[in-house]
Amino acid sequence: MTDSDTYDYEELGLVAGLEIHQQLDTASKLFCACPTERREPAESTRTFTRFLHPTKSELGEIDEAALEESRVDREFEYLAYDTTCLVEADDEPPHRMDGEALGVALEIAQLLDMDPVDQAHVMRKIVVDGSNTSGFQRSSLIATDGEIETSEGPVGIEDLLLEEESAQRIEETESGVRWSLDRLGIPLVEIGTSPDISSPEQALEAAERIGMLLRSTGTVKRGLGTIRQDVNVSIAEGARVEMKGVQSLEDIADLVRGEVGRQVALLEIADELAERGASVGDPVDVSDVFAGTDSGVIGGALSGDGSVMAVPLYGFDGLVGREIQPDRRLGTELSDHAKRHGAGGIFHTDELPAYGVTEGEVATLREAVDVDETDAVAIVADDTPTAERAIEAVAARAETALSGVPEETRGANAEGTSRYLRPLPGAARMYPETDVPPVEPDPSEVETPELLTETVERYQREHGLDAGLAEQVAYGRRMPLFERAVSKGVDPTLAAGTLESTLTELRRDDVPVENLSEDQLVGTLALARDGDLPKGSVGDLLGALAESPDLTPEEALEREDLGGASxxxxxxxxxxxxxxxxxxxxxxxxxxxxxxxxxxxxxxxxxxxxxxxxxxxxxxxxxxx
The missing domain is CATH 1.10.10 (Arc Repressor Mutant, subunit A)
Structure with missing residues (x-):
């Protein structure tokens, strides 16, 4: 496999684009009046279940991604709360689009230099993985044709959509998946760039620029899971691949490099398979080969009246085990498809004998499917229906290896690699939402906010903060609190240091700073402003308040005897x-x-x-x- 550090991305024809999904910090959800605050699963007051199935589009077509999802029969359980309404449970039609969310979306569109649409129509996007109780996600195009600047040239912004956030996946259950409804319906903007990105570094820079513009509005949610990046990557001889769920900006460049490396490796494998005249055979039941096996996985399947299914891979010997990304091989790709259809994974002859499978069993397996030393065999052991579905999926993925890189949707892994999720969705999953009337966006009342980069400069100029502290405050979650404290006459350096450094130090010392209210923080700083509390004791008072959040700063000051000398x-x-x-x-x-x-x-x-x-x-x- 070629070292990704040596790639000439221009020569490879790298083309990349981004989809940024950002939750908005509005009072209500997009199509109902329920609050947008997150809840703990333990706060759930009731549950209900659903089974979801794909529907046909207006043209009578069924989306391929939804169809594959529906092949795995699963029950979806939903955790509901005292704030859960009939809209969230899909027992009542959605209400009109939330005006506050639309206003924020128009503000973001303005920052991205986009043109609002004359009329916004809500569409239904089929999603049958359980993440929406209705079986679809509601989405509306708000603006088009924007642009941002990067050091490697401009990147176009194709579209901005306003849509409802999905439910939060809690855990797998014996019968399916458990979801939490506290997140479902939170307003979300999806920003899609043009395929103008030509290097991993430019992808990261573009994402950082969009993230800065979003935070500049002051009306987006912050914290883990509130912003997600999807990255679309292809090279000239490869295929478009969408990587979903990138949680950290820092991972974007690594994921682009990793996907380029994966596609290069798959193309090299395809070339070698072509030279060998490789092909994929038909699945075969080889359960008899493993009668009395010492393999725990295989023996467990057979003891439960399951089956061992095999597919001969002619000309694949040595290539199924070839690494295409760190700790991921072509065999891992085949295994991903087996897992997608309910199996635990696969075994293949490039890695056998191992896992309790003996050399003799491998030889007998080769004889049973009639392959020689230039061929490989992949097997799945599970209950019979699952094993049959999974081996068919493995065979289909092996067929695509003959031609190179398949178009697909993949999940981003933390180490910069990715895993197969589902086929790329098509236009068949979209159709009009008839329960929500269209709206006419009015950008005339939208005010352009100060960019965070401008805020940093202002803090340096007006408040005398150094560049590092000014950036910490401007980009931090407590920037509005800093503004409030300074407006009340608190020394800017004290306010910034307290909110960005002192609270961090207290948290590291296991002080429950999350108990502190904004009024307690500002009140403490006001005591220091008035000379009633020494600046050096601000941390001590905040620590006392965090442990006793029912006290006022004045009460804690007296109790702890932290008052300043006259x-x-x-x-x-x-x-x-x-x-x-x-x-x-x-x-x-x-x-x-x-x-x-x-x-x-x-x-x-x-x-x-x-x-x-x-x-x-x-x-x-x-x-x-």
Whole structure:
């Protein structure tokens, strides 16, 4: 396999695009009045179940991705809450599109230099994996034809859609999947770029730029899972592959590199298969080969009246086990398809004997399916219906290996690789939503927000923050709280340091800072502003409030005895220090300042800010010299 660091992406014809999915921080969900706050599964008050099946489009077609999903019969259980309404349960038609969400979408469109549509129509997108109780996701095109700049040239923004978020997948169950409805229906914008991206680095830069523009609105949700990136990648001789669910921006460049490497490797395998005249045979039941086997997986399937199904792969010897991505081989691709149809995976002769399968059993297997040393065999052991479905899927994927790279949707893995999910969806999964009337977007009332890059510059210019701290605050979740504190006269550097550094340090010390309310944070900073709390004690007071969140900052200040010394108390303590060191002051003058400063601070027991003590000490020394 070629080293991805040596790729000439221009020569390979790399073409990439992004789909950014961002939840909006609105008061209500997109098609009902339910709140958009997330809940814990333990808060669920009831459950209900559904079985979902694909429907035909207006032209009588069934989407291939939905059809494959429906071949696995599963029950979907939904966790409902005290806020779950009939719309979320699909027991009532959706309401009109939320006006606040539409306004935010238009604001985002403006930042992306896009043209709003004259009329937005809601469409149904068929989804039968259980993530929507209705069996489809509602989506509406809001704007088109935008553009962003990157250091490698402009990247077009093809479309911006406003749609409802899916339910949250909680866990697999014996009969299917359990979902939580707290997330279902949260407004979500989907931003699709043109296929203008020609390098992994440009893909990352474009995603970062779009992310910055989204956060600049101040009305998008933050945190894990609130923004997801899908990456579309192809090379000239390969095929378009969509990688879903990229959680971290930092993973994007690695995923593009990894997908290029995978496609290059698959093309090399296809070339070698062509030279060998390779082909794929018909699946065969080889259960008799493994009677009395020591393999736990195979023996377990057979003891449960299951079967072992095999498919001969003529000319594939040595290639099924060839690595196409780190820790992923062509055999892994075949296994992904078997798993998609309910099996636990596959065995193949490039890795056998192993896993309890003996050399003798491998030889007998080869005889049973009539292959020689240039061929390979893949097997699936499971209950008979599952084994038959899975081996057919393995055979179909092996057929595509003969021609190169299949178009498909894949799931992004954390290590920069990907796994097969389903075929690419087609136009057959979209049809009009008849329960929601169209709306006419009005961009005339949309105000362009300050970009976060501009906010960073303003914080440096107006508040004197250094570049690093200014960026931390501007891009952080507590930026509105910083603005609120500064507007009340709190020192900007103190406010920024408290919100970005002090709270982080407290969290690392296992202090439950999530218990702190915004009013408690601002109130604490106000006490420091007024001199009632030494700046050095801000963290101590916040720690006390986090442990006792029912207290006000004033009550915690009194209980913890963290109040600052008065001006008279500071002056008296400093004067006493100077008196005790009168000879040194007379001899050294202001040169005695450094040594006496520490003594003065100690005498006040941390109840006074260094600035106040310093000013008083300088004045006292000057009066004596």
């Amino acid at each position: 001006d008279d108390e500071v002056r008296e303590a400093v004067r006493a220090v100077v008196e005790r060191n009168a000879e040194q002051v007379e001899a050294e003058g202001m040169g005695a300042f450094s040594g006496l400063m520490g003594e003065a601070m100690g005498a006040l027991g941390g109840k006074a800010d260094g600035e106040a003590v310093s000013a008083a000490l300088r004045e006292e020394i000057q009066q004596r010299t």
